[in-house]
Amino acid sequence: MSADDVAVRVDTEVCIAGGQCELLAPDxxxxxxxxxxxxxxxxxxxPRNVALEVxxxxxSGAISIVGGSDHxxxxxx
Amino acid sequence: MHADQTTARPxxxxxxxxxxxxxxxxxxxxxxxxxxxxxxxxxxxxxGFWAVARHAEVRQVSRSPEVFSSAIGHxxxxxxxxxxxxxxxxxxDTDAPDHTRIRxxxxxxxxxxxxxxxxxxxxxxxxxxxxxxxxxxxxxxVDSLAAPLxxxxxxxxxxxxxDDADHLVALSNHLVEGTSEQQTLAPDAFGNTTELRLLxxxxxxxxxxxxxxxxxxxxxxxxxxxxxxxxxxxxxxxxERLSGAEFRNLFHLLVFAGNETTRTxxxxxxxxxxxxxxxxxxxxxxxxxxxxxxxxxLRWATPVLxxxxxxxxxxxxxxxxxxxxxxxxxxxxxxxxDETVFEDPYxxxxxxxxxxxxxxxxxxxxFCLGAFLAxxxxxxxxxxxxxxxxRLRRVGDPVRVPSNFVHGVLSLDLEVVS
Numbered sequence: 001m002s003a004d005d006v007a008v009r010v011d012t013e014v015c016i017a018g019g020q021c022e023l024l025a026p027d028x029x030x031x032x033x034x035x036x037x038x039x040x041x042x043x044x045x046x047p048r049n050v051a052l053e054v055x056x057x058x059x060s061g062a063i064s065i066v067g068g069s070d071h072x073x074x075x076x077x
Numbered sequence: 078m079h080a081d082q083t084t085a086r087p088x089x090x091x092x093x094x095x096x097x098x099x100x101x102x103x104x105x106x107x108x109x110x111x112x113x114x115x116x117x118x119x120x121x122x123x124x125g126f127w128a129v130a131r132h133a134e135v136r137q138v139s140r141s142p143e144v145f146s147s148a149i150g151h152x153x154x155x156x157x158x159x160x161x162x163x164x165x166x167x168x169x170d171t172d173a174p175d176h177t178r179i180r181x182x183x184x185x186x187x188x189x190x191x192x193x194x195x196x197x198x199x200x201x202x203x204x205x206x207x208x209x210x211x212x213x214x215x216x217x218x219v220d221s222l223a224a225p226l227x228x229x230x231x232x233x234x235x236x237x238x239x240d241d242a243d244h245l246v247a248l249s250n251h252l253v254e255g256t257s258e259q260q261t262l263a264p265d266a267f268g269n270t271t272e273l274r275l276l277x278x279x280x281x282x283x284x285x286x287x288x289x290x291x292x293x294x295x296x297x298x299x300x301x302x303x304x305x306x307x308x309x310x311x312x313x314x315x316x317e318r319l320s321g322a323e324f325r326n327l328f329h330l331l332v333f334a335g336n337e338t339t340r341t342x343x344x345x346x347x348x349x350x351x352x353x354x355x356x357x358x359x360x361x362x363x364x365x366x367x368x369x370x371x372x373x374x375l376r377w378a379t380p381v382l383x384x385x386x387x388x389x390x391x392x393x394x395x396x397x398x399x400x401x402x403x404x405x406x407x408x409x410x411x412x413x414x415d416e417t418v419f420e421d422p423y424x425x426x427x428x429x430x431x432x433x434x435x436x437x438x439x440x441x442x443x444f445c446l447g448a449f450l451a452x453x454x455x456x457x458x459x460x461x462x463x464x465x466x467x468r469l470r471r472v473g474d475p476v477r478v479p480s481n482f483v484h485g486v487l488s489l490d491l492e493v494v495s
Contacts, residue, residue, distance in 0.1 A: 036185045
């Protein structure tokens with residue numbers, strides 16, 4: 001864990017269980033087979049650059065950084 | 078410059094003529110579209126659409142479903158009358174909340190964990206088909222591996238008996254014809270009495286798939302099993318979450334998408350590996366992982382070339398004003414060769430580090446449901462080829478499907494060398 005770690009959360013209303021997060025960061029994300037949404041394991045902390053990559057690749061835009069400026073728009077520039 | 082040339086926006090080069098695709102994707106025309114400022118208008122039949130060719134804007138459209146709707150109008154280029162649109166409405170042609178409800182229901186079968194449990198089945202099938210192809214030496218790769226593998230896997234997931242596989246493959250093949258102007262089936266084929274305009278792909282084969290799906294659902298209600306059709310009919314019984322039409326259309330989509338798209342990826346992948354033996358060598362040598370090579374095969378293949386959206390509100394994209402109710406078509410075929418995202422985009426490079434391809438769509442709620450299944454199948458084929466030290470050699474040219482919608486290949490003769 002480093003100072004540059006951030007915590008992430010998943011908006012389960014928006015998540016479509018695309019599974020890209022589990023592919024990129026399997027230690028932090030898991031698609032829950034019962035609820036069919038992504039869930040965050042443990043405290044959900046991961047390096048900022050990994051978090052940004054996961055947020056970027058998440059198809060539904062369901063992932064954001066906790067305490068981030070509201071939420072990081074997933075739709076890019 | 079002439080005054081009216083500075084004010085009139087030039088039309089996009091034609092990329093919808095099906096015949097163009099007999100020689101492959103018209104990449105030069107898409108490059109021209111990407112280089113143009115703003116968006117280009119593409120005339121089509123009585124109207125036209127805004128052609129979205131750049132990676133960034135394909136992404137933006139795909140991820141803004143509240144602006145670029147899948148439920149208004151149709152997700153194919155042409156328009157449908159209101160009753161036809163309703164009759165065909167399924168997972169692809171819906172927006173939230175209907176889409177979310179149907180998607181969640183079926184997505185449980187396609188989660189990474191669930192797909193992993195199919196690894197052994199995929200590997201056994203692959204081994205069987207590859208060993209046969211090696212024994213034969215030269216064969217049509219589509220027939221010997223690319224078609225049978227994905228269809229057998231998706232049918233196993235759905236809970237369709239093995240003996241019915243050939244029938245369903247034939248039906249799925251007819252559907253592709255329905256996306257081009259070349260229908261070969263009579264309107265009353267398979268006992269169809271429904272007007273073709275009410276059927277997906279305008280194809281009587283859709284009627285046959287509906288009938289098959291309904292009979293299978295009836296059987297699964299009596300004899301539930303660990304498969305996706307059982308999940309769908311049980312959910313239906315639990316809380317009436319899936320209507321009869323929704324089930325029919327979903328079954329139809331799963332058979333078609335599970336058959337056609339991965340077949341296309343496996344065929345273009347094999348062709349690329351045969352044409353670029355030095356790239357396959359990198360996989361054989363372990364320099365590049367099969368996972369990494371799979372992503373490049375997906376980018377290279379782009380099995381689905383485009384999807385259409387329709388604007389729900391007035392909006393602006395790439396500096397172009399778009400009114401509500403206009404057609405916007407996102408071209409994955411173009412985004413996957415965007416030179417601002419992919420270095421040397423026309424080069425097949427299995428070792429690409431960053432490969433944010435849109436083979437599964439541009440993101441958003443309609444992101445390919447079967448992405449992990451497709452990846453698993455391609456990865457296992459590469460692994461089994463590597464384990465046997467196999468190489469592929471081109472024997473002839475591919476026979477392509479004349480379609481602006483799917484990047485299909487009808488046949489590709491290859492020699493499988495051990």
